[in-house]
Amino acid sequence: MALSVGTMAPNFTTIDDEGKTVSLSDFKGKVVVLYFYPKDDTPGCTKEAQSFRDNYEQYQGKDMVVLGVSMDDQASHKMFKEKYGLPFQLLVDSDGTITKAYDVDGGGYSKRVTYIIDGDGKITYVDEKVKTDTHAQDILAAAGL
Secondary structure, eight states: OOOOTTSBOOOOEEEBTTSOEEEGGGGTTSEEEEEEOSOTTSHHHHHHHHHHHHTHHHHHHTTEEEEEEESOOHHHHHHHHHHHTOOSEEEEOTTOHHHHHTTOBOSSSBOSEEEEEOTTSBEEEEESSOOTTTHHHHHHHHHTO
């Protein structure tokens, strides 16, 4: 079962699709949409990523950060990001450390779960019933922004 609303989001440090080091704490003061997905370049995961891509300007306008996380490696993330023109970072979790910390381990892959984390690092919303094609709009509505 995913982490609960009101829980402090576990901090993490990893690399993104470009090999840059990224920590959750880098985004202190901003609202972070941390979305976990099973696998790069699969039908549902592609729809979900495209939903965020197509609505990305609305997120930037609200000073929200979108971060995608799966257990794929950097090369896979880079290809996926380039193929679909994704404007946000994809975080590498090859060993499943972040996936486990957020309690979304599906047994070798990340379950499709999205967290909204406030500027203080507290989880304010959890979506475990993701509709991939409308997910970005659903999260904006849930954030009340």
